[in-house]
Amino acid sequence: MSSINQSRRRLFSRKKAQAIHLPWVDPNIEFTDLCTRCNKCIETCETQILIKGDGGFPEVDFSIDECTFCQKCIQVCAEPLFDLSTLQAWKAKAKILDTCMAHQGIWCQSCKDACDSRAISFSLAIGQAPLPNIDIEACTGCGACVSPCPSNAIRIQETESTS
Ligand code: SF4
Ligand code: SF4
Ligand code: SF4
Structure with a gap:
């Protein structure tokens, strides 16, 4: 099981450096290990900027619209992916x-x-x-x-x- 996680990590590590998955993702977690690809955030986003990216994981696509930082995607997500202690959603x-x-x-x-x-x-x-x-x-x-x-x-x- 852990080898599967390792290979998933390797597979998506290069993309992870470029893609923004969601706002306020905890920098200390591996997003692709915890996200279940349930699509709830994609369905909920008020500006519809979340798309299915590489591997089926959600990604922000700013060519569609802006992030309003409404946090609706975070509220609908059941997984421990986020750190809301920072003022800014991402660097x-x-x-x-x-x-x-x-x-x-x-x-x-x-x-x-x-x-x-x-x-x-x-x-x-x-x-x-x-x-x-x-x-x-x-x-x-x-x-x-x-x-x-x-x-x-x-x-x-x-x-x-x-x-
Ligand atoms: S709602 Fe959470 S678990 Fe579901 S696809 Fe979005 S980030 Fe992943
Ligand atoms: S914070 Fe709001 S606008 Fe930004 S990605 Fe989440 S649901 Fe969409
Ligand atoms: S705050 Fe930054 S990303 Fe947002 S519109 Fe202004 S320059 Fe662009």
Whole structure:
């Protein structure tokens, strides 16, 4: 039985580094060992951002919509997967890629308009389109800026990661 768990862990460890399963997942547990893939969180999510990801485990898909941090997914889950002692749901924050249209000289501020936390500002420069900046402290990682971006240039990822 434990060898099955070990192989499951190996199988999903690479994906785990990238995928956000749910908000407030306890960093000290192995999500894929405890989640039963019952789908209740997916059915409950008010913005329907939870999808069946690799191995049938739930994953957040910010291309659909944002996380409102309503915690309905947590309330419906029967497994001990969560640590609600932290203020923030996850360490992931918004990162803007070079494919952002502003880097091509095109004026666009769709992400800023979507950010209720006012974490996105634009720096003005003479003769070029304003470029977006993320205030990492203000960013909650909600993902509201992701789907409005016309060039799919925003990722929600761990801040330690640089790519
Ligand atoms: S409700 Fe809990 S156990 Fe069920 S799929 Fe979601 S996270 Fe996994
Ligand atoms: S906290 Fe709410 S919006 Fe976010 S994933 Fe859970 S159910 Fe969906
Ligand atoms: S993830 Fe949310 S808080 Fe962060 S920049 Fe995008 S909209 Fe703003």
